[in-house]
Amino acid sequence: MTRHNRILLSCVYWAFVAYVFVPLILMVLMGFKDSKFIGFPIRSYTTDWYTGVLQDTETLTAFGYSVAIAVLSTVISVLVGTWIAVLLEGRKFWGRAVILGMTILPALIPGIISAIAFRIYARLLGIETGMGAIVWSHAVHNVPFVVLVVMARLSTLPKSQIEAARDLGADPLIAFLRITFPYLVPAIMGASIFCLLLSFDDFVRSFFLGGYEPTLPVLIFAKLKSGMSPEINAIATVALVLTAVIGVWAERFTRRMNKD
Amino acid sequence: MTFPASAREERGATAARDRTFWGKLSGWAPYGAALRVATASPRRQFLILAICPVIWVLTQHLGPMVQMLRVSLTDAYPVAPGTPQHFTIEHYLAFFHDPLFWQPFFRTLSFAGVFTFCTLVLTYPVAYFLARHVRPKNRMLLLLLLLIPFWVGEIVRTYAIMILLGNTGAVNLVLKWIGLIDRPIPFMYTSFSMGVGIVYLTALYMLLPLYSALEKLPASLNEAAADLGAGAWTRFRRVTLPLTLEGISSGCTLVFLISTGFYATPVLLGGPSTTVFAETIAGFFHVAGDQWPTGAAFAIIMFLAALLVTAAFQKLMSSLRKGDSK
Numbered sequence: 040m041t042r043h044n045r046i047l048l049s050c051v052y053w054a055f056v057a058y059v060f061v062p063l064i065l066m067v068l069m070g071f072k073d074s075k076f077i078g079f080p081i082r083s084y085t086t087d088w089y090t091g092v093l094q095d096t097e098t099l100t101a102f103g104y105s106v107a108i109a110v111l112s113t114v115i116s117v118l119v120g121t122w123i124a125v126l127l128e129g130r131k132f133w134g135r136a137v138i139l140g141m142t143i144l145p146a147l148i149p150g151i152i153s154a155i156a157f158r159i160y161a162r163l164l165g166i167e168t169g170m171g172a173i174v175w176s177h178a179v180h181n182v183p184f185v186v187l188v189v190m191a192r193l194s195t196l197p198k199s200q201i202e203a204a205r206d207l208g209a210d211p212l213i214a215f216l217r218i219t220f221p222y223l224v225p226a227i228m229g230a231s232i233f234c235l236l237l238s239f240d241d242f243v244r245s246f247f248l249g250g251y252e253p254t255l256p257v258l259i260f261a262k263l264k265s266g267m268s269p270e271i272n273a274i275a276t277v278a279l280v281l282t283a284v285i286g287v288w289a290e291r292f293t294r295r296m297n298k299d
Numbered sequence: 300m301t302f303p304a305s306a307r308e309e310r311g312a313t314a315a316r317d318r319t320f321w322g323k324l325s326g327w328a329p330y331g332a333a334l335r336v337a338t339a340s341p342r343r344q345f346l347i348l349a350i351c352p353v354i355w356v357l358t359q360h361l362g363p364m365v366q367m368l369r370v371s372l373t374d375a376y377p378v379a380p381g382t383p384q385h386f387t388i389e390h391y392l393a394f395f396h397d398p399l400f401w402q403p404f405f406r407t408l409s410f411a412g413v414f415t416f417c418t419l420v421l422t423y424p425v426a427y428f429l430a431r432h433v434r435p436k437n438r439m440l441l442l443l444l445l446l447i448p449f450w451v452g453e454i455v456r457t458y459a460i461m462i463l464l465g466n467t468g469a470v471n472l473v474l475k476w477i478g479l480i481d482r483p484i485p486f487m488y489t490s491f492s493m494g495v496g497i498v499y500l501t502a503l504y505m506l507l508p509l510y511s512a513l514e515k516l517p518a519s520l521n522e523a524a525a526d527l528g529a530g531a532w533t534r535f536r537r538v539t540l541p542l543t544l545e546g547i548s549s550g551c552t553l554v555f556l557i558s559t560g561f562y563a564t565p566v567l568l569g570g571p572s573t574t575v576f577a578e579t580i581a582g583f584f585h586v587a588g589d590q591w592p593t594g595a596a597f598a599i600i601m602f603l604a605a606l607l608v609t610a611a612f613q614k615l616m617s618s619l620r621k622g623d624s625k
Binding site for chain 2: 045049051065069076125138142144149150155160209211247259260282285287
């Protein structure tokens, strides 16, 4: 009976693996199709779509734009998120629960509502739609993830190390910079990469806060609305490979850092 | 153990003579002065630590929602200079007047509910298999395998589903091959294609809470139940399921909230008969700014409704949990 279950469940697992992988594999394959028409079967293959995309300034600009936004917003999220985490972790004070709740809030608001709220707020603050507005919205949206990851790591910091540093004459700031911060580095690295990917993949905030220049997901969306073509597959595949490789590398990296 | 303050200062003076960067920094007079001012009392030290995060959270996290609420209650936004602004609830009332507004709203809520349930049914056996039937050594590997596709963005994965389900897509090709159909089934631009896409995008958010709930469950409980004569189905229903309700509850909450917020996926995978509320809301922001208050009001309605549904669901789940422990 148990063996039966086991076999059945492993079939379900592999079916699920197929469900998450097959659509992506098919999409990658379609980018090599030697025809403008999207659809199966694929009779002959070509790499023309890729060479075309790598020479297309529109795509390359969008790609660079997305990367710049991801990096800038991540720097802000990590700075602010780490600061909030240091304030909240292991400290009891009046209003802590409220601040924690508000910190998590951006992660819980459904995408479209968050995008609209940022759009309205950007006007209040006088931020023009475009790169600045996108960076700002991504930064705010990603702060909760940094806070959660850094708080988890901070809770495992041995308090005796800080006490030892203080006893040896370090002031609070130096104790933080030389003991706490190095201890947090793995968490901060992990959170940064998570933020980079979230920002790079984000569509809805970039779409509502963007100016005339599209980010990569917005560009793919715009192209899709005017019709499917293997060119889009080539662009999407480049984005896919990049994000998947960074994601897997980050996963391994943080795992190894946490083990040390 | 702490040394008396005088001992600390003495050591501080030794450190100041250090040639290292840190030694130079703590010996540098302006730094010392600033530090003395900042750490004059624990209260002041705390205030300096707390002020920036509190301001950020209030203005950046809460601010957009508060401003959206304010705009939703004004008669026109942005206001022309010189004209007075009036508070009104007409934008909220507009929602109930037109079926064009509330139909997508209820569609969104019911779709999100159905998709959440589908995600739960689909991922529970997967999480169960990973947590209970795989050796701990291989567990991480098999879990990581599932995480890879989830690093890929929303738009790219939506497009992948378009290719899978299109009239000349892979599913139709296979069905034709086996001889089940002559003409392609029009999967695309229906609630079905939208469901496949949204379940695809949210499955991970269900899988991870379920997995961690199942992993915490000691195997001995199941063995004890088996010793007492419970069959496989009874064991699942009376032991495993009640003890993973917490994971189910948090997974469903997360997936429900995320599902209500999708915009691009319904636009690309859905059709005219599956317009969701996100598209309705977005419509008010594509055109001239004078419709912003209505859009803001609708966004507030949507957010409150989603929160209400998840709160009610969590209440239900916690009462189920309590009822079971009795």
